Amino acid sequence: MNGTAYEKMHNAAAPNTPIDLHLLREAALEFLFPRRCPFCDAVLGGQLECPDCAARLKPLALPQKRLAPATHYFGRLEQAAADYRYAGAVRQAVLRMKYGGCRWYARELGSRMARDLFGCTFFRRYGILLPERALWGKLAYDVIVPVPKSSRRRGYNVPLLLAEPLAGALGLPIQAEALRRVRCTQHQAGLSLEERLVNVAGAFCAGRACDVEGQRVLLVDDVITTGATAAACTEALLKAGAEQVSAVGFASSQWQQDLELPE
Numbered sequence: 367m368n369g370t371a372y373e374k375m376h377n378a379a380a381p382n383t384p385i386d387l388h389l390l391r392e393a394a395l396e397f398l399f400p401r402r403c404p405f406c407d408a409v410l411g412g413q414l415e416c417p418d419c420a421a422r423l424k425p426l427a428l429p430q431k432r433l434a435p436a437t438h439y440f441g442r443l444e445q446a447a448a449d450y451r452y453a454g455a456v457r458q459a460v461l462r463m464k465y466g467g468c469r470w471y472a473r474e475l476g477s478r479m480a481r482d483l484f485g486c487t488f489f490r491r492y493g494i495l496l497p498e499r500a501l502w503g504k505l506a507y508d509v510i511v512p513v514p515k516s517s518r519r520r521g522y523n524v525p526l527l528l529a530e531p532l533a534g535a536l537g538l539p540i541q542a543e544a545l546r547r548v549r550c551t552q553h554q555a556g557l558s559l560e561e562r563l564v565n566v567a568g569a570f571c572a573g574r575a576c577d578v579e580g581q582r583v584l585l586v587d588d589v590i591t592t593g594a595t596a597a598a599c600t601e602a603l604l605k606a607g608a609e610q611v612s613a614v615g616f617a618s619s620q621w622q623q624d625l626e627l628p629e
């Protein structure tokens with residue numbers, strides 16, 4: 367899916383462009399339904415995050431953002447990074463986003479990924495927070511691919527919703543259906559790494575719209591636990607001709623310590 371609504375909105379927001387009706391519509395919607403903090407529900411206004419949660423919920427420090435091969439399984443994944451530790455209020459927000467119907471959290475959390483993982487800054491136009499393009503993202507990657515959704519019951523795909531603000535900030539296209547699940551997998555919770563690898567092995571393949579030949583792919587997921595899911599997606603993308611695959615998640619946990627957590 368190229369040219370997401372978020373990306374169109376960003377494209378329309380370049381400084382010194384004429385008044386944009388799409389952006390004005392977005393501003394009106396935001397006036398009626400103001401953005402809220404996914405952690406405490408405070409109204410955000412023009413801020414990227416609320417000061418209270420910014421003070422108590424710190425993103426991972428820079429060296430920890432890059433996930434260590436010693437505590438994850440990457441397979442042929444080039445590298446992986448995450449913004450926050452999957453615990454406490456961050457974990458609660460992710461669970462509400464995935465299972466509580468709070469799909470709008472994804473835009474907020476995806477924007478934070480753009481800031482924390484790619485150095486993106488934001489500016490306001492017509493009262494709406496918009497990303498300044500982090501140009502080097504386009505130098506490092508060619509396309510963004512979200513992990514396919516895991517539940518048929520959920521009507522939306524969280525990794526895709528997280529990928530949209532990221533794509534707008536990096537100026538990259540999204541291929542929403544580059545991957546598809548070949549079969550359902552059981553919940554990874556409580557499985558050992560070996561069981562997880564077996565559970566997701568061959569679970570993904572290239573979708574009919576997949577066009578990643580020779581491309582550097584940025585894979586997006588909400589939580590990276592063992593890395594087994596990202597590694598299985600990587601296999602499918604490399605098989606479809608991708609040059610290399612890197613992965614980012616909003617949060618990560620180390621499988622040895624968090625076996626009870628859903629992936």
Ligand SMILES: [Zn+2]
Nearest residue numbers: 403406416419
């Ligand atoms: Zn808050």
